Amino acid sequence: MTSNATPIIEFKGVNKWYASNGYHVLRDVNLQFAKGEKVVICGPSGSGKSTLIRCINALEEYQEGTLTVDGTVLGDDLKGIDQVRREVGMVFQQFNLFPHLTVMENLILSPTWVAKMPRKEAIDKAMVQLERVRIAEHANKYPLQLSGGQQQRVAIARALCLTPKIMLFDEPTSALDPEMIKEVLDVMVELTSQGMTMLCVTHEMGFAKAVADRVIFMDQGQVVEQAPPQQFFDAPQTDRAQDFLSKILGH
């Protein structure tokens, strides 16, 4: 981690409550992410890890503190949100592809409508991304004609078509059959060489060990521990992290 450069994402004393039930979901979160850093975020369910990364592209709002993404402070200002969303790609657990559009239409939607790129150029660029996730032959199929692993790779390609500086992955392999997890992780490992900042909520500890610069462990809305993967897995500092690791690595 390059500590001297300005962080690309910075949480300063961020607190968030769910408007619906008043649950305090993020508590005093202070985090910095450096440009190009690969970070894995883990923790038990309900610990706020998904909410944390969903704040980064303003899918969730927060009530206290400041969150700065690439120089833009995310607040009530809608302009800032548009700016940030152009730079942040996101991959969801449930893929969230648009089922009424073909794979190619899914990919060129944002380039043609948001970035106002000519259709031809958008298709060419989308094709490059589809080849990168090894799914080019399915460009004209509809998402639901593909397997889960293929759909998730399309979703990754769709996010890449924004040429984002930051990629967020929200449990990208949790909804997949065991046999398909590998094909998605392989694509993600390849992406790490592209210089993008990557934040990934996942329990794939093998992936964390292989590519992460840092692992963040959260529980009850707090950042409990953060360390390079080697250190985190071999010598967790807190009892909570030890307990969590013993449960997920125990068998």
Add this chain to the structure above:
Amino acid sequence: MHVFKSIEARPMPGQSAGPLAWLRVNLFSSTSNSVMTLLLLALGVWTLMSSMDWALVHAVFGANLQACNDVRGVGACWGVITEKGRLIVMGRYPEAEHWRPVIATALMLGVVVISCMPRFWNKALPLIWALMLVVYFILMKGGLMGLTEVDTDQWGGFPLTVMLTVISMTLAFPLAIFVALGRRSNMPAIKTLCTLYVELIRGVPLITVLFMASFMLPLFMPEGVKIDVLVRVVVGITLFSAAYMAEVIRGGLQALPKGQTEAAATLGLTYWQTQRMIVLPQALATVVPSIMNTFIGLFKDTSLVTIVSLYELTGALGLALNSDADWRPFKIEAYLFITFIYFAFCFAMSRYSLWIEERTAVSKVR
């Protein structure tokens, strides 16, 4: 090591083909089933024979009042349609000018039919509609280009039914979409307004809405401002069906997973882009049958405009027969006649709905 060998798939057993096998399985599988089948068959044949007796064998087809009176109760008097058909179909529109509503209505239906075909869904379509409406109203209203002027309260019969339905549908559908979106809006004022509108309209029968539009509205208008009765009625029907349709569409919106709008947001799409390209295509596709339900209802509800003295198809039938004591006894035949017209159109609409449903399903392949 054992090598995995896959077993060839084969057809499901016991699937005997052919009509005879089908009959045996479905209609004659046991003694009681066979008896039932034969009894129902006999009943069906008997009903068919006796109605054929009435409708064809003993029926009178010419406009011969004497002959019709002679077969009363035994045979149908289709002569009533020969005699009064024109009045039923055209209403009070002046007889010498009947060619005008015929051409205008054919034009309107033609444009509706091409609008139903996806291959015509392009930028020229709104233009075609605008053009059609201009030609339609010039033809119907006249007073231009040497055409005699025909007041809107003279319009009637089937052309009026078609016009009220088509115009109200085209206005109600977009309105319903906006109201449905409005009810899910984050803006409290818009949300309250839309909810109020839907609840208010749904709490009132259509007859009341038409009555209010026709008799109450002019009272609130400033002196000298007069809104045509047709406009008032179209507004009434539109507001009424839009409220119902809005609820149907809202159901479709709610069925859409939240992830769809979230994904659209992360791609930087604006609210309206998201609604137009992601939300509505999927939400509307899921509620096609219910939307068609509302449309069919609207088509038939136009018959209620008689309450404000507009004589569309059903109203014109009453007009044609009530004023003529000689032909009044043959209302059943006349009603069967308009039943056939209503049915043909409703059936066409429901077949179209099935077709569009299948078409939207292709892109989903579940």
